[in-house]
Amino acid sequence: GQSGDVDVTEEARSLIQNAVEQYEKPTRKKRGKRRPPVREEVSSAALAAWQHLMAGDYEKVIALGAAYKGALPAELAEVGSRANMMQGITLSRQARTKDGEEAGRLFALAAEKFQAAVNIKPDDPHNLSNWGAALSDQAGTKQPEEANRLFALAAEKYQAALNIKPDLHDALYNRACLYSLTGRLKESLNDLKEAISHDATYRKIAREDNDFDKLRSDPTLGPEFERLVAEPDA
Secondary structure, eight states, X not given: OOOOOOOHHHHHHHHHHHHHHHHHSOOOOBTTBOOOHHHHHHHHHHHHHHHHHHHTOHHHHHHHHHTTTTOXXXXXXXXXXXXXXXXXXXXXHHHHTOOHHHHHHHHHHHHHHHHHHHHHXXXXXXXXXXXXXXXXXXXTTSXXXXXXXXXXXXXXXXXXXXHHOTTOHHHHHHHHHHHHHTTOHHHHHHHHHHHHHHOTHHHHHHHTOXXXXXHHHOTTTHHHHHHHHSOTTO
């Protein structure tokens, strides 16, 4: 599997430009009315937050949101959620390079960041899908009983993400990986078909992904898997 990190740099650049245009847009003169100072402050903070996100300064984004003591303005919710999500992805990747207690500590910190992202934006499927990917990665470091518990939690996150956005291809692909790893081979094949129908690049990714070894070697479904991931003109 893989984390389905959204392209925050490109998204941030677009949103920054939009924020600048909104912020600099001249307002019609109305007697005695000006842009409220609080809204000016929020717009300025949101612009700075997206710039920090684009630079990878996630802590600075979170610090800007923390200044509002829980009552996070809508302008800062999206960027604050993304910053926590990106920190969760980073911590999960770091955990994969460690062993034992240090890996467990980093996975736990990643879970806290994903939970914070979901708390801010519960309707953002990327938060849930990436949390699922982190749980799947953690499951791969555990003995069977604990691994199965973590895989089940990961499956719940993927399903929650797909309830929000049924065509979220990274969630479909990663759940296909999970199903193969846990022996649910028909479901794995179905999710992989769906993921490829939305993004054909998963065909090549799946060909080289060891997570599909069980599906690949299955005497009944293996040939169908091979046909699915073959080059279109092969």
